Amino acid sequence: MEQKAEFGMYGLPVDVKYCKKCVISNQRPSSVVEFKNTESSKKRTIGFDNEGVCEACRYAENKKSINWQEREEELHKMLARFRSPDGNYDCIVPGSGGKDSIVAAHVLRYKYNMNPLLVTWAPHLYTIPGRRNFEAWVNAGFDNITYTPNQKVHRLITKLAFENLVHPFQPFIIGQKNVAPKVASLYKIPLVVYGENEAEYGNPIKDNDKATRSTKFFTYEQRLEEIYLGGVNAKKLITDYGLTRADIEPYMPIAPEAAESLKMEVHYLGYYLRWDPQWAYYYSVENTDFYPNDQRTEGSYSKYNSLDDKIDWFHFYTYFIKFGIGRATYDAAQEVRNGHITRDEGVRLVKRFDGEFPKQYFRDNLEYMGVTEQKFYEIIDRARPPHLWKQVNQKWQLRQQVS
Numbered sequence: 001m002e003q004k005a006e007f008g009m010y011g012l013p014v015d016v017k018y019c020k021k022c023v024i025s026n027q028r029p030s031s032v033v034e035f036k037n038t039e040s041s042k043k044r045t046i047g048f049d050n051e052g053v054c055e056a057c058r059y060a061e062n063k064k065s066i067n068w069q070e071r072e073e074e075l076h077k078m079l080a081r082f083r084s085p086d087g088n089y090d091c092i093v094p095g096s097g098g099k100d101s102i103v104a105a106h107v108l109r110y111k112y113n114m115n116p117l118l119v120t121w122a123p124h125l126y127t128i129p130g131r132r133n134f135e136a137w138v139n140a141g142f143d144n145i146t147y148t149p150n151q152k153v154h155r156l157i158t159k160l161a162f163e164n165l166v167h168p169f170q171p172f173i174i175g176q177k178n179v180a181p182k183v184a185s186l187y188k189i190p191l192v193v194y195g196e197n198e199a200e201y202g203n204p205i206k207d208n209d210k211a212t213r214s215t216k217f218f219t220y221e222q223r224l225e226e227i228y229l230g231g232v233n234a235k236k237l238i239t240d241y242g243l244t245r246a247d248i249e250p251y252m253p254i255a256p257e258a259a260e261s262l263k264m265e266v267h268y269l270g271y272y273l274r275w276d277p278q279w280a281y282y283y284s285v286e287n288t289d290f291y292p293n294d295q296r297t298e299g300s301y302s303k304y305n306s307l308d309d310k311i312d313w314f315h316f317y318t319y320f321i322k323f324g325i326g327r328a329t330y331d332a333a334q335e336v337r338n339g340h341i342t343r344d345e346g347v348r349l350v351k352r353f354d355g356e357f358p359k360q361y362f363r364d365n366l367e368y369m370g371v372t373e374q375k376f377y378e379i380i381d382r383a384r385p386p387h388l389w390k391q392v393n394q395k396w397q398l399r400q401q402v403s
């Protein structure tokens, strides 16, 4: 991988900066999944303004001046366009039973009188709290369609994604992103509603100023040669890895015409309602059988974020290796922004927990992907950008940390 003056491995800015208000660094990539990307010379990372404050913090400030009453009226109007008069499904809520999908489904049904159908792309490996919370979600009074991909195929692509991109979660993200519009198309349900907007965490602020997501994010001309899974071209997956076109289908987005003919719309409740992860957590506990893990999550201090899938633990660890941003940073940054902890507390939590090795499901994850322990460390160590990592007495250390 080439090392440029300004941008290093993965196209990250080599000059590492930390937000003055929260604990995030300028290494955080925007989490847009692209089909074409395997390597890009310059990645879009979270923006910092000239006062050294990140986009996510600026958005959190902007949120204070939003007239939420007006936004809720907009929500009423939007939902009125779709609401079924006879109890048929009128919207889809994608998710896995995390707190955000619980809140989204619950408020739509019980506060706004909608009839959501829940759609789930099955986790690779359910955790016990993940499975329990999935059941709490569905048992709160919903129908659910869970799509479980062919595990032989999914394991292979997950392994390739780990080996080629050091991103074992990529096939899940792609599958999950595409399954809801597909079910929408199949059942002729034109409205898909997510809870929180991912933009809260530092995608371009302009993405937060509208309620909808462009259909470009979930439609694509179905040209195999332009689609990559696990860093391998889809055509090559067929010729070199023995997969069939049908094996790849679950990962394919719907065609633009399918979304157009249905007049499909994708909305985020986070635009209409004042969304805050901690609020979402309390709401879930109060209104359903959701409950947090009985222990803190490795790599963080929290007990209720991203618990569904054992691969989450690997995912956050690889993220830490590649970008120097671990689960504690991720959790603390948003809690600082929402005023639950101070920046100093955030810094201490990051120093204490960030990058902790994910022991708990280590064996399960290796076995799932069919990767040996030795191979795992080889891949991990190759993935460390030199501008972030150094070796001291044969031990890897981050060159800098938030302070």
Ligand SMILES: [Zn+2]
Pocket (backbone or CB within 6 Å): 019, 020, 021, 022, 023, 024, 053, 054, 055, 056, 057, 058
């Ligand atoms: Zn910030």
